[in-house]
Amino acid sequence: MSQDGAVRRGVISWRDLPIGRKALIVIAIPVLPLIATAGLYFQSAAQFQAALDDANRAWQNRAAQAEVYFLLVEAESANRAYLITGNPLLLQQRQRAAEAVMGRIDELGAHTRDPLQRARIPQLRTLALARLEALDAAALTTHEAMNAAAVRMEVDRGAEIMRAVRAHLDDMVAANARIRAARDARVAELERRTNLIVAMGTAGGVLGGVVAALLFTTGVARRLDAATRNMVRLSAREPLDPIAPAGDEIGVLTAGTERADRLLAQRDAELQHRMHELESLTRELEAFSYSVSHDLRAPLRHIAGFATMLQKSGGDRLTDQQQRYIRTIVEAAARMGRLIDDLLAFSRTGRAELRHRAVDVAAVVADVREQLTSELNGRNVRWIVGPLPTVLGDPAMLRVVFDNLLANAVKYTRPREQAEIEIGSRAGEGGDAVVYVRDNGVGFDMKYEHKLFGVFQRLHSSDVFEGTGIGLATVRRIVARHGGRAWAEGRPGDGATFYVALPTAERAV
Amino acid sequence: MIAELKTILLAEDNANDLELTLAALEENHVANDVIAVRDGAEAIDYLERRGEYAGRSGGDPALVLLDLKMPKVDGLEVLRHIKTSRVLRNIPVVMLTSSREEQDLIRSYELGVNAYVVKPVDFAEFMNAVRTLGGFWAVVNEVPKTSRR
Numbered sequence: 113m114s115q116d117g118a119v120r121r122g123v124i125s126w127r128d129l130p131i132g133r134k135a136l137i138v139i140a141i142p143v144l145p146l147i148a149t150a151g152l153y154f155q156s157a158a159q160f161q162a163a164l165d166d167a168n169r170a171w172q173n174r175a176a177q178a179e180v181y182f183l184l185v186e187a188e189s190a191n192r193a194y195l196i197t198g199n200p201l202l203l204q205q206r207q208r209a210a211e212a213v214m215g216r217i218d219e220l221g222a223h224t225r226d227p228l229q230r231a232r233i234p235q236l237r238t239l240a241l242a243r244l245e246a247l248d249a250a251a252l253t254t255h256e257a258m259n260a261a262a263v264r265m266e267v268d269r270g271a272e273i274m275r276a277v278r279a280h281l282d283d284m285v286a287a288n289a290r291i292r293a294a295r296d297a298r299v300a301e302l303e304r305r306t307n308l309i310v311a312m313g314t315a316g317g318v319l320g321g322v323v324a325a326l327l328f329t330t331g332v333a334r335r336l337d338a339a340t341r342n343m344v345r346l347s348a349r350e351p352l353d354p355i356a357p358a359g360d361e362i363g364v365l366t367a368g369t370e371r372a373d374r375l376l377a378q379r380d381a382e383l384q385h386r387m388h389e390l391e392s393l394t395r396e397l398e399a400f401s402y403s404v405s406h407d408l409r410a411p412l413r414h415i416a417g418f419a420t421m422l423q424k425s426g427g428d429r430l431t432d433q434q435q436r437y438i439r440t441i442v443e444a445a446a447r448m449g450r451l452i453d454d455l456l457a458f459s460r461t462g463r464a465e466l467r468h469r470a471v472d473v474a475a476v477v478a479d480v481r482e483q484l485t486s487e488l489n490g491r492n493v494r495w496i497v498g499p500l501p502t503v504l505g506d507p508a509m510l511r512v513v514f515d516n517l518l519a520n521a522v523k524y525t526r527p528r529e530q531a532e533i534e535i536g537s538r539a540g541e542g543g544d545a546v547v548y549v550r551d552n553g554v555g556f557d558m559k560y561e562h563k564l565f566g567v568f569q570r571l572h573s574s575d576v577f578e579g580t581g582i583g584l585a586t587v588r589r590i591v592a593r594h595g596g597r598a599w600a601e602g603r604p605g606d607g608a609t610f611y612v613a614l615p616t617a618e619r620a621v
Numbered sequence: 622m623i624a625e626l627k628t629i630l631l632a633e634d635n636a637n638d639l640e641l642t643l644a645a646l647e648e649n650h651v652a653n654d655v656i657a658v659r660d661g662a663e664a665i666d667y668l669e670r671r672g673e674y675a676g677r678s679g680g681d682p683a684l685v686l687l688d689l690k691m692p693k694v695d696g697l698e699v700l701r702h703i704k705t706s707r708v709l710r711n712i713p714v715v716m717l718t719s720s721r722e723e724q725d726l727i728r729s730y731e732l733g734v735n736a737y738v739v740k741p742v743d744f745a746e747f748m749n750a751v752r753t754l755g756g757f758w759a760v761v762n763e764v765p766k767t768s769r770r
Contacts, residue, residue, distance in 0.1 A: 409719045413742050421644060
């Protein structure tokens with residue numbers, strides 16, 4: 113994908129290259145010139161060194177040229193001294209000097225590059241040899257046969273050769289000077305060139321670095337920064353900055369961020385819509401319940417009321433059977449009234465907003481107990497109340513829970529001589545508190561435990577124990593809305609224990 | 622204390638409820654004179670002596686029993702009218718209704734209702750309530766003599 117974007121209309125856009133490739137280019141921009149510079153430098157340095165060697169060699173040749181003359185003179189004077197003194201050591205000296213001369217000339221031959229200069233070397237050799245041979249010839253003339261004329265002849269002859277040698281050497285020296293000048297100039301020039309290469313290379317490296325930095329900043333750093341800021345804005349649900357699309361990884365990131373933003377906006381809108389729907393549904397339900405509480409009760413009142421008035425107006429004229437019929441009508445209406453009340457309360461527990469307060473369970477239980485005393489009618493009830501926790505929840509709703517639980521305990525212990533109702537608590541899991549209500553009433557079979565908390569589910573018929581079967585369903589629903597749990601244990605004829613787990617302040621928020 | 626002949630104004634739109642309430646009132650000999658109106662507009666007309674009650678004789682009622690839901694003008698409107706009127710506001714008003722909804726209670730008390738009674742389904746209970754109500758408001762309770770008699 114990135115390559116297509118990069119090669120649009122045949123023009124490669126810097127921005128669209130993958131970041132890996134960008135990185136390579138950015139690194140290459142200062143590095144390649146530096147490498148090239150290094151190459152040029154080494155090449156130039158080698159040339160410089162070669163030029164330096166050449167210049168040195170020219171000096172050496174100059175020295176050798178001087179030595180040739182000097183050594184010839186040395187041979188000369190050794191010879192003369194031998195001629196004069198006849199000391200064989202002087203001959204050795206002359207010999208050494210002669211060998212040295214030839215050695216130097218050989219050196220010159222080996223080390224001279226300049227063709228003109230090389231051309232002069234055979235002549236030099238010839239001349240030197242001539243001189244040396246002349247010396248040799250002179251020496252062969254034993255010093256006994258030496259006479260002034262011979263010596264003068266030798267000297268003259270020698271001087272002639274030496275003049276020639278000298279002249280030749282002068283040529284060579286002059287040429288050497290020119291050669292040295294040229295080579296020195298070349299050395300200087302190469303030195304300049306090398307320094308220039310280093311300077312330019314450094315400048316090029318720096319410039320390349322700057323360019324690379326610019327390219328990186330514009331191509332990667334700044335864009336990445338913008339993309340990152342957009343991502344931060346996304347998570348803060350703030351509006352995003354528009355960023356030009358690109359074909360590289362940052363472009364993908366940007367496009368993804370924008371898509372996520374659009375999706376989130378869509379979800380937000382959906383959520384809003386749903387919430388509105390829910391709110392209007394809740395309002396409808398409220399209106400419905402309100403209606404129910406008013407309009408369903410009215411006919412019930414009329415049924416009960418007129419049935420009672422019928423009974424009153426009939427009086428003794430009514431048979432027992434007829435009286436029973438009327439009583440049944442009244443009781444049925446009353447029962448329906450209770451069902452409506454319970455259903456309304458149950459539906460309210462599902463709809464109403466939960467308040468979150470610290471609720472002192474002990475206080476609620478004490479309050480409920482006081483309200484229940486009127487129903488006890490002098491029954492023998494033993495209350496055992498242990499320490500009870502403070503839980504987090506809606507005070508009114510929690511009151512309904514304990515109202516139901518205690519009322520049940522009171523109801524189902526009615527057959528007992530002495531009812532025992534124990535209310536206690538223990539710590540639960542995850543910061544919850546478990547409150548239990550235990551009674552010694554008629555209990556229940558555990559195999560119906562799952563039915564206990566169902567709506568309108570009862571385990572006893574209404575003539576044994578009255579009730580609508582919605583109390584425990586209400587308890588479970590309220591407790592569930594608090595994030596807790598309700599369950600029960602029991603044995604038939606041996607009492608029951610009802611547990612509710614409720615959150616406390618310790619529960620991780 | 623002399624038990625004077627006291628009037629009770631009863632506003633109730635439902636015929637059955639009306640009959641039951643009247644029966645209860647009569648059963649308990651609460652008042653001699655129960656004026657029954659079928660909606661809030663009639664109730665206000667009676668209290669203000671206008672409309673079909675223009676120029677009526679007799680003083681203000683000793684007690685007004687109001688249902689909440691009535692056509693034309695509902696119970697809360699009548700309550701507001703009574704409690705914001707300089708001449709009428711001392712008249713005791715008791716809401717006698719089937720609604721136990723919190724909002725109805727709150728609104729009624731905000732408007733200054735003297736009592737709020739929810740009509741029970743059980744008729745015996747209802748009789749008891751009416752007896753208690755009538756016995757208190759129409760007999761025991763005193764109102765200032767500045768009320769029109």
